Amino acid sequence: MPDPVMDRIEKEIKSHRVVLFVKGTPAAPQCGFSAATMDLFKKMKVDFHSVDIIAEPEIRATLPQVSKWPTFPQIFIDGNLVGGCDIVHEMYESGELQKLLHIA
């Protein structure tokens, strides 16, 4: 049974190499964790596509069930969930994130 929200999520995840599901927008983040995550990718000069889950409550409700990750932000790279704010920062510190993004 096709679910429009699931389809939409799948399309978003596949639309760009780096996709961030966040609260707010890059210009106006609505949560400290979302802001810190977008800042990290800006600092690395890595382009990302962001989806504002406050503006899209259906995605906010559905994505955690699909990704099996309860909180936001959620960071997807190459179609795979990498984790949340803490994980990408820890991976940045260890250099693993740069490797995953091929910028190391």
Next chain:
Amino acid sequence: MMRPEEVQRILENAFPGDWVSVEDMTGTGDHFEIVVTSSVFRGKSLLEQHRVVQAALAGEMDSRIHAVKIKTRVP
């Protein structure tokens, strides 16, 4: 809202015998910084390690806790 001791107790029950630290990041009882050192994490990716901690707190997330900062370590 929760006291850090309550969060600590939930995690100590979920990770018996392991080292758990909980700090109230904002003093408002809904943002916590959690560190868990457990052999349970061995061989798991960071993503999987965090999922184990999230699962332990699943009952409290959103309802009583707004956000957690998680750090996992393998002893």
